[in-house]
Every structure is written in structure tokens, then in C-alpha cells.
Amino acid sequence: MKIDQLATRACAPPGLHWPAPAAAAAEPAARQAGAALARQPGQAAEQALQFNRDASLQQVALDYLGRLEERAVGVLQTLAARRSASAESALQGARAGLERTLEQRAAGLGEVLDGQLRAGPATRARVQFEVAGLASLRAVQAAGAETLLFSVGPQAGGPLAVVLDEHLGPARLLRRFNASLGQAGVQVRVEADSRLLFEIDEAAWPALREHLAIRGEGRLFAATGWQVPPLREQSLQAELRQAPAGPVLRALGEQVLERIRAAREYFQQQQSQLRQQLGGETRAAAEKRRVALDFVERLNDAKTTAAGAPSHFQLNARAASVNRAIARSALTRRSVLGLLA
Structure with a gap:
């Protein structure tokens, strides 16, 4: 104990009782527990909000x-x-x-x-399409050496070059296409029937469809100017049209x-998994409630033994704080289960 604290105690009036060491040590633990309990409602609300979003999206999809x-x-x-x-x-x-x-x-x-x-899963949808003149891997390989320039719009900052050499194998050819066109978010793959299939994020598809033009060296594409190749979108809507x-x-x-x-x-499987997850979260919330209440009781018992019994109002206030935090979490979970009913 510090000297100034000893001096203060020596000068204290005879009737003043200083807190016992156990009670003083319990104060930081009480503050930490209070802070942890205060954070729980926010975390529970955020988790419940995500559950609500998932449940709503699944129901909208169905x-x-x-x-x-x-x-x-x-x-x-x-x-x-x-x-x-x-x-x-x-x-x-x-x-x-x-x-x-x-x-x-x-x-x-x-x-x-x-x-x-x-x-x-919740990821960005992709649009798949074919490019006239690059319809198949075999046709590209048969054309031999050629440098293709792709104009994909102002977002790329200039044309993108794909250098094709003779005798390129499928893997190396795809790497060259993807290394260049990947800068514009375009990916290329080969189908089982040798078709070259291009794909891009659905949000970026309208701009690409409007701006795509290609210039070559006279084999696959003319060298005299930019060509706008027809694009065939792979979607049920396009096929229906x-x-x-x-x-x-x-x-x-x-x-x-x-x-x-x-x-x-x-989507029905996703709903079922969400119900199971919510059920597990509800059981976990009940366990947290039990542990939190036990902690409050032990903390109050320790403080009672060390420094005298706290007031009835203090005990009720702590218990009510825990109950409010956990009840708020339980209510939000019940609202999610209502969406899935």
C-alpha cells in the first residue's frame, strides 16, 4: 500500500470503515462484467438483424x-x-x-x-456469354499467332491485349485470356465441346455489352479497324426471347x-438450416442467461461478505439489467422465427 494511503488512513476518524481488500478487488471485476453485459445486447441485435435479412431474402426468393x-x-x-x-x-x-x-x-x-x-450463396451473379469469332478453342488454336486488342470501355483505361502464339495448349491459352481480360472483370473458360465461354458480374454486363470491340491482325479479327462482335448471352431470358x-x-x-x-x-434447405441455427442460438442464449445470473449472485455474495450487504435496490437493478439484455435478444430471435413460420 502506498505511503500517502497509509497516512490518510492514520488520520481518518475512528468511526470510518475502509473497504476490505476482497471488496476492493471485486470492483474491477464488477465493472468488467457490467461492460461485457452491456455489449451483449448490441451483438445480439446485430446477429438477429443478419438472421432477419437471411430469412427475408429466402422468403422473397421462394x-x-x-x-x-x-x-x-x-x-x-x-x-x-x-x-x-x-x-x-x-x-x-x-x-x-x-x-x-x-x-x-x-x-x-x-x-x-x-x-x-x-x-x-449470397455472391454477385455472373452473366455468361459467347463472342462471335471466338466461338471455340479449336478455332482460336487453328488461327495461329495473333495479337487481339479488346476495347471494353472507359473503366479499363485503354485496350487490353491478348497475345496468341502458335501451338498454345488449352491451359496456357486460357491463362493469357484471363490474365488480360481479368483486368476488366472478365473470365474465360472452355466447355466440354470446346466452346469458349466468357463471364462477367451481372452489374458490369450492360456496360461491357455496349462497349466491347475487338481488333486483330487479319486472322481472327481484321487489322483495319475495331469490330463489334455479336454477343450471345447464356440466360433463360435471352433464350426465351x-x-x-x-x-x-x-x-x-x-x-x-x-x-x-x-x-x-x-432455398428451402437454407430455411431449414436457419431454423436449426436459430434453435441453437436460443439454447445458447438461455445458457448465457443462467451463467450471467449466477455470476451476479456470486459477485453480490462476495461483496456482502467483504464489505457488508448491498441494498435490495442494487441487487434488483443488476438482475433487471441482465434480464433486459437477454430478453431483448430473445425477442429479436422470436421475430425471425415468425418470418420462417
């Missing part, structure tokens, strides 16, 4: 898939009944309705559902229904 399924079934039904001019008009209306519903996907569900109705009425449209409608079933199964 509602959207239900509307899309109705549109696809309507196209197939009107296609089967197409025997007159009025039925032809009904088919055009049903087809336009399906196309509009497919178009709505990107606005609210682009992070979890792409243009082919493939569902996945181009599909003729008849077997092609019928096959596409059935494909849409199959993709809807797969996506619905995915």
Missing part, C-alpha cells in the same frame, strides 16, 4: 419462384391449346409475362439467383420449371 412457376406453366398450357388466332395471341401474352418475370430477378435476387436460375413457338419453346418452358424446382429446394 415467393418469386412461385410467381415464375405460374408464368411458365401458363406458357406451356397456352402452347398446348394453340389452335386458333386467339390462342396465338394468348401465347404471346403468356410468353411476355414470363419474360417480364424473368427480368425482375436481377433487381431483388441477383445476389443469390443468376440468369440461369442457379441458386447459391429467341425461341420459336413449338417444340423449342416447350422444351425451354420445361427447363424453366426444372430450374425452379432445383432453386426452390435450395
Whole structure:
């Protein structure tokens, strides 16, 4: 103990009782526990907010898939009944309705559902497309040595060069495409049938589609000026726009229904996992409540033994603070479970 503290105690009035060492040592622990309990409501609220976002997104996706399924079934039904001019008009209306519903996907569900109705984790959806003149790996290899310049818009800061040499193997050719075009967010891969498939974030696709131009050295692309190659987007909406009425449209409608079933199964599994997670979090919250209350009781017992019993008001205030923190967390979790009901 410091000298000035000893002197102060020596001069203190006879009736003054100094706190016992155990009580003094308990004060920092009490402050730390109070700070920890004060942080819990904020953490619980943030976690509950994320649960609410996930649950809401899953429900929005399921509602959207239900509307899309109705549109696809309507196209197939009107296609089967197409025997007159009025039925032809009904088919055009049903087809336009399906196309509009497919178009709505990107606005609210682009992070979890792409243009082919493939569902996945919350990441940015990608658009896949083919470039006329670069349709296949074999065609590119057969052209031999050539330097291709890609103009992808002002965001790249200038043309991107892909240097093609003779006898390049598939792996090295893809590395050269991806090393250059990757600067604009474009990735290239080879399909099983040798097709070259390009892809980019869905948000960046409109700008690329507007600005893409290529110049070569006279083999794959002309050297005299920039060429704007046709781009073929790989999406159900684009295929629907181009599909003729008849077997092609019928096959596409059935494909849409199959993709809807797969996506619905995915989101239902996500909902089930979220329910299980919320159940585990609720049990964990109950355990935290028990531990917190036990801690408060032990802390009060220690302070009672060391420095005299605290007031009834102090005990009730501490317990009420713990109860409020945990009750707030439990209420937010119940609201999430309500979304999943």
C-alpha cells in the first residue's frame, strides 16, 4: 500500500470503515462484467438483424419462384391449346409475362439467383456469354499467332491485349485470356465441346455489352479497324426471347420449371438450416442467461461478505439489467422465427 494511503488512513476518524481488500478487488471485476453485459445486447441485435435479412431474402426468393412457376406453366398450357388466332395471341401474352418475370430477378435476387436460375450463396451473379469469332478453342488454336486488342470501355483505361502464339495448349491459352481480360472483370473458360465461354458480374454486363470491340491482325479479327462482335448471352431470358413457338419453346418452358424446382429446394434447405441455427442460438442464449445470473449472485455474495450487504435496490437493478439484455435478444430471435413460420 502506498505511503500517502497509509497516512490518510492514520488520520481518518475512528468511526470510518475502509473497504476490505476482497471488496476492493471485486470492483474491477464488477465493472468488467457490467461492460461485457452491456455489449451483449448490441451483438445480439446485430446477429438477429443478419438472421432477419437471411430469412427475408429466402422468403422473397421462394415467393418469386412461385410467381415464375405460374408464368411458365401458363406458357406451356397456352402452347398446348394453340389452335386458333386467339390462342396465338394468348401465347404471346403468356410468353411476355414470363419474360417480364424473368427480368425482375436481377433487381431483388441477383445476389443469390443468376440468369440461369442457379441458386447459391449470397455472391454477385455472373452473366455468361459467347463472342462471335471466338466461338471455340479449336478455332482460336487453328488461327495461329495473333495479337487481339479488346476495347471494353472507359473503366479499363485503354485496350487490353491478348497475345496468341502458335501451338498454345488449352491451359496456357486460357491463362493469357484471363490474365488480360481479368483486368476488366472478365473470365474465360472452355466447355466440354470446346466452346469458349466468357463471364462477367451481372452489374458490369450492360456496360461491357455496349462497349466491347475487338481488333486483330487479319486472322481472327481484321487489322483495319475495331469490330463489334455479336454477343450471345447464356440466360433463360435471352433464350426465351429467341425461341420459336413449338417444340423449342416447350422444351425451354420445361427447363424453366426444372430450374425452379432445383432453386426452390435450395432455398428451402437454407430455411431449414436457419431454423436449426436459430434453435441453437436460443439454447445458447438461455445458457448465457443462467451463467450471467449466477455470476451476479456470486459477485453480490462476495461483496456482502467483504464489505457488508448491498441494498435490495442494487441487487434488483443488476438482475433487471441482465434480464433486459437477454430478453431483448430473445425477442429479436422470436421475430425471425415468425418470418420462417
